Every structure is written in structure tokens, then in C-alpha cells.
Amino acid sequence: MSKDEQRIRTAEHWARKIRLDIIDMCCRVGPERKAHPGGALSAADIVAALYFDKMRIDPDTPQWPDRDRFILSKGHTCPVLYAALANRGYFSKDLYGTLRRVDGNLQGHPDMRKTPGVDMTTGSLGHGLAAGAGIAMSAKIDRKDFRVFVLLGDGELQEGLVWESAMASPRLGLTNLTVIIDINRLQSGGSVEQILPLHPLREKWASFGWNTIEINGHHMEEILAALDLAVLEQERPTAILARTVKGKGVKFMEDDNSWHQRTLTEEEYCLAVKMLESGGSA
Amino acid sequence: MKNPRVELKTVYGEVLVELGADNPDIFVVEADLMKASGSKPFLENYPDRHINVGVAEQNLVGIAAGIAAAGGIPFACTMANFMAKRACDQVAMSVAYNMFNVKLVGCYAGLTQEKNGGTHISFMDIGVMRSMPGMTVLVPGDSEEFRQAVRAASVFQGPVYIRMPKLLQGSLPGKTYEFEIGPCYQYGNGNDLTVIATGLATDIALDSLQVLEEAGIAARVLHVPTIKPLDTESVIRCARETRACITIEDHATVGGLGGLIAETLTAACPVPLARIGMQDAFGLTADLEFQLEHFGITASHVAAEAIRLLDGRGQNE
Ligand SMILES: Cc1ncc(C[n+]2csc(CCOP(=O)(O)OP(=O)(O)O)c2C)c(N)n1
Numbered sequence A: 001m002s003k004d005e006q007r008i009r010t011a012e013h014w015a016r017k018i019r020l021d022i023i024d025m026c027c028r029v030g031p032e033r034k035a036h037p038g039g040a041l042s043a044a045d046i047v048a049a050l051y052f053d054k055m056r057i058d059p060d061t062p063q064w065p066d067r068d069r070f071i072l073s074k075g076h077t078c079p080v081l082y083a084a085l086a087n088r089g090y091f092s093k094d095l096y097g098t099l100r101r102v103d104g105n106l107q108g109h110p111d112m113r114k115t116p117g118v119d120m121t122t123g124s125l126g127h128g129l130a131a132g133a134g135i136a137m138s139a140k141i142d143r144k145d146f147r148v149f150v151l152l153g154d155g156e157l158q159e160g161l162v163w164e165s166a167m168a169s170p171r172l173g174l175t176n177l178t179v180i181i182d183i184n185r186l187q188s189g190g191s192v193e194q195i196l197p198l199h200p201l202r203e204k205w206a207s208f209g210w211n212t213i214e215i216n217g218h219h220m221e222e223i224l225a226a227l228d229l230a231v232l233e234q235e236r237p238t239a240i241l242a243r244t245v246k247g248k249g250v251k252f253m254e255d256d257n258s259w260h261q262r263t264l265t266e267e268e269y270c271l272a273v274k275m276l277e278s279g280g281s282a
Numbered sequence B: 001m002k003n004p005r006v007e008l009k010t011v012y013g014e015v016l017v018e019l020g021a022d023n024p025d026i027f028v029v030e031a032d033l034m035k036a037s038g039s040k041p042f043l044e045n046y047p048d049r050h051i052n053v054g055v056a057e058q059n060l061v062g063i064a065a066g067i068a069a070a071g072g073i074p075f076a077c078t079m080a081n082f083m084a085k086r087a088c089d090q091v092a093m094s095v096a097y098n099m100f101n102v103k104l105v106g107c108y109a110g111l112t113q114e115k116n117g118g119t120h121i122s123f124m125d126i127g128v129m130r131s132m133p134g135m136t137v138l139v140p141g142d143s144e145e146f147r148q149a150v151r152a153a154s155v156f157q158g159p160v161y162i163r164m165p166k167l168l169q170g171s172l173p174g175k176t177y178e179f180e181i182g183p184c185y186q187y188g189n190g191n192d193l194t195v196i197a198t199g200l201a202t203d204i205a206l207d208s209l210q211v212l213e214e215a216g217i218a219a220r221v222l223h224v225p226t227i228k229p230l231d232t233e234s235v236i237r238c239a240r241e242t243r244a245c246i247t248i249e250d251h252a253t254v255g256g257l258g259g260l261i262a263e264t265l266t267a268a269c270p271v272p273l274a275r276i277g278m279q280d281a282f283g284l285t286a287d288l289e290f291q292l293e294h295f296g297i298t299a300s301h302v303a304a305e306a307i308r309l310l311d312g313r314g315q316n317e
């Protein structure tokens, strides 16, 4: 296997593990509480690529000042982040059972004061890019070489604040800032296209001064290549537009927005495990 | 308190459809949360007058203000948390400043946001909204009152905020009135203590009457569904007729009913006062009952505070 192939296979391996853990958490959370599996699964490949390939991090030192940062701006999909952090060794998988429990480490939306490895508290949509720009700006001023990655939802792009930060970041010269947009074409109330279409999305970001890259957000080779390009870019912040499928990897959840926020039954969980174990993630 | 059972989104959907049939000026504006607000029946009946602006609360309120500027009566709904915090400037400048006829509905309000947790629980919407000059602020105590509040808001001229928890009791026990904007409603006649309550806390206050009686304290409950303009006359009268007051709400006492009553009584009729509610804290990731217990929004806490305020001495003793 070539070195590149090795990278791809490794990231894919972890994406599969992350998906299994997402459905585990979203089943274990129970019918009284509901987590958000759909948007967690659509982001699994991207988050796996970041935590198991691209990001410079040290799970033993979550507060390491020179670490790369990741902000899950679409905070409701936190099971994908928790699964990545646990698999990367930030905390034990025993904590999965605390999802959405009072005083649990795994809150219903990422809480940087409660969960080791979470770099920014989110939940109210639209905040992540501004915070990411602030962190990236600090790195520039302090002449540090760490990078900031921000994952946004496509529905989330309807928040005006996203565009305020999108306008400011190129002006601030934030070449160390990368935005990844999880374009799963669904939001809470249904289809983004029907509620408030975003296209031409690439042109929008480009016209704001961003380096833009369009990829299939489930194709690991494309994800890694795009992240490599983002790091190489010397002049502009980078926006990666990732086409994805909500619920990706579990056939009966794919493109079905009833899984935006819903708990898996035991049977659904078992079926989902089978699908994930046989299907692979690409 | 019996677990609240009626989902207000069902009520909201029904009443909007009725209003839409009677009045072609009624508009409904949403920000991707129709599943929480329940306005889908209105969309099905009057698609031309239903607008979903996407996940964009500032735009939601701004567009509602524009609709009102052109003569319409928009009902704009999002989670109370985002209405009060994200769209605060739009509420102030575009709606309140112009005294526009916009109806703001904050859904999943207070602790009924439950397991969405601290980032989503609205503990300051009453405070934000009542600080807006000219805003009428309604905090219904049961689902009937919520229905009547939405109806009343539709014919009221001027900006209105309606607090909409996820669930409320169908009907408060022993109710003898039909809700109108303005008055407070009194339950019982005890002369030791007035428990002043709003929203879902009124049901808890009513439960406390029994506990208080067992402790030898004769109390009354003053239910405040109109936070603004406050029926100060009733509040001051009750304060004068009893020896102490306790406020109770599922909201921060700072800015909330507690703050309001403290402001009112300090100026007009200072009496011993305790304020029950969230104290300088964000909400938790937990179900309603747990959070009520955690923040002391309970009948037993009312009794404990009453005994403290009255030095253990009820009139009946
Ligand atoms: C400011 C704000 N408004 C509304 C919500 C409620 N909400 C949670 S998820 C969601 C839809 C998000 O859609 P998208 O960004 O596409 O996420 P995904 O499809 O990945 O789940 C909404 C409106 C929120 N969390 N924050």
C-alpha cells in the first residue's frame, strides 16, 4: 500500500468506528431524550479526517496551547465530535452513557467546560465561525502556527452572523482558518432548497475572498486532498464545500430527515450496526 | 404540580388557523422551527401568508416588523431563547421603537426546553421583553389561557410577546375567570402571605396553598399572566392585605417576575419578599421536574420561605 493509500484507509477505518459510536450513543440516550444522529453521520468522514489525519493535537494535553482547534458550529450534531474525541483517547467511551444527562460530561450541545477536547461551546447556530476567526487571529498575532477548522451546517448558513465572519476573515488574512460546510441539503424543517436555497454557494464564498474547494464529503481521498490544499494556501482562508448525505452509512436513515433528532430503537440499532459493518463508509 | 400535559404547539396551530380565517391580515413567520411552534396547519390553509425565513432569527423579527409596517399582523415564532437573545436588537429597534403590531411568540420557553440544556433554556426572555418600551408581555399559566392570549394579541394594537412553554396544564384548577390582557387573578383569600406566580409556576403556587395551610399559614395566590403592563393595583392591594410576598417563576429572578414585583413593591408598599426562580444560573440538561426541584421552584420551597419570612407565625396559630 502506498503512503497515501495508507492515510485514506486509516481515516476510513476511524470514520466507520465513529459512525458505530454515533448510533450507539443515539440509541443509548433513550426515548426520553433525543440526540441528532442525521447530521452527525453526514459529518463523520470529515471529522474522522480531521482528528485521525490532519489535526495536530495531543489527547493527553487537551489544553496544549499550540494545538489545532476544531469548532463544531452545528453543535446539535455533537455525537460525531464525542465519538472522534473518545476514539482519539480524550476520554473513555464509558462516558457515552452520559449524553444529554444532567451533570454528564457529554451535554446535548458541546460544552468546553464539561468535555475534554472540546475547543468551543456551541449550540446556538451561527456562532462558530466568529469564534474560530478570533482564535485564528490570535495565532497570527502570537506568531503561532496552529490551525483552526470550523464545521458549519448548510441550514446554519442562513444565520446572518456566518456571513459577517465570512466577510471579516479574508480581510484579517486568516490563512490558518478553514471552514468546512456539511451540505447534506436538509435542515430542521426539511429541504434547504425549499426553505431557503443557498446556491450559488461556491461563488458566494469566493466573492467574499475565500479559497474554495468543492468535494464529495464522503470520499476520503477528496477530503484529505482538500484539507492538504487548505494548509498549503498562502493567501486566503479556505472554505471546503462538502456534498454529503444526512444519515450517511445507515441506509434507512439516509436522506430521511425524521432522523434529524430521533432515538434509535434496539432493533434499529442492530440493523444499523449490520449495515455499517457490511457497507463501509465511502 | 401535576405533570403539564397539553402541548401548546397543537393549540398554536389551531388558533392561528381560526384567526387566519377571520382576518386576511394575519401572517405567520417562522425560522425553521415549525416542528416546535406547530404552525403547519396555517401553512396548509394559507400558504401565501406563511413565510419561513430559514435559521435566521434576526431576519425573522426584521421581516415581521416589515410586514407590520405594511399593515399586516405578523405572528413570528422561534424558541424563546433565540427570540430574546439573538433577535433582541430587532425586537427593540424594528418592533418596539416603532410600536409595530408584531406578535412575538417564544416557544419551548423556560425550563420546558428540558434536555436541550443550558445553551437553549430561556431564563431571560421575560426580562428582555419587559424592558422593551411599549411591549405587552403575556405569560399564560395554562393552555386555555395560552389560546386566549394568542387571540387577544391578534386584536390588540401594538407589539406583544407571548411566552409559550412546550407544555402547560390544560386548565388551572378552580379557575373562575376568562383571561384578558391586563388583570392579575387571585386564588384564595388568606391574609398571611401572597404567592405571586406566573406561567407554569402558577400551578405550583396553587399546590403550595395546601402545604402552607398545613403549616398554619393562610395564603393566597396572585396569578400574573400579564407581566406588562402590570396590574399594580392588585399587586399592591395583596401586599397590603398580607404580611409578606413570595414570587415564583421558571425564569431568572433578575429581570423576571421577582425583579418586577421587587421594583413595584419597593416603590409603593415595601413588605418582606422572597423571590423563587433561577438565581444567576444557566439551565441544566434535565427534564422539567428535575430542574424545578434543582432551582427550588416547588411548593415545599414556597412553604420554607414563607416560614422564614413570617418567623413561623401564621395568623391561624
Ligand atoms: C440560533 C439557533 N436557531 C435555531 C436552532 C434550532 N436548530 C437546531 S438544528 C437546526 C437545523 C440545522 O440545520 P443544518 O445546519 O443543516 O444541520 P444538519 O442538517 O447538519 O443537522 C435548527 C434550526 C438553533 N440550535 N440555534
Ligand SMILES: [Mg+2]
Residues within 6 Å of the ligand: A039, A153, A154, A155, A182, A183, A184, A185, A186, A187
Ligand atoms: Mg443540513
